[in-house]
Amino acid sequence: MKESDSSPEIGQIVSINKGRDTGQFAIVIQLIDERFVFIADGDKRKFDRPKKKNIQHLQCYDYISPEVRSSMLDTGKVTNGKLRWALGKFMEDVIWKL
Template sequence: MIESDSGPEIGQVVCIRKGRDTGQFAIVIQLINERFVFIADGDKRKFDRPKKKNIQHLECFDYISPEVRNSLLDTGKVTNGKLQWALGKFMEDVLEATEKGDEFDGERRCH
């Protein structure tokens, strides 16, 4: 999987590296400042109750969901179903790009 060198962007897929949700994937739904973002996955962490995370505790992937990004920029919100769909699409794309069992175990977890 390709990691992004720049800071996180709205709609970008991230992997949580520190905290209770370590290893889980989520999507950046709001930039707070240069240190913090709000993330959600539409399942455990819903859009209306996002998690505030230090960007140093996240691994940012070079993958931005245009559906989530456009929805957030146009209306200021996104459905939990769309977040789940975008993460599922990311998983499919990652599975196609990597060999089975390489960096992904198929359960919305990263290593």
């Protein structure tokens, strides 16, 4: 799985490179501006309390969860269960195959 060169998109899986959550995965749930996004993982970082992160502190993967993306675009929110499921599917499909 290669890194994405473009700016993050809603539903995109990211790896956190700086801060106390270094090494963990999350999903972009909102774009704030060209430098910052809100991320959540549905477990430690719930949808209703997302983390604001500088995109320079994230590694973006070429993997966008269609379920999370469509839910966010349709209703403006996503369940924590769906976030956890999408991260689990990403781990199963991508990380464990490396």
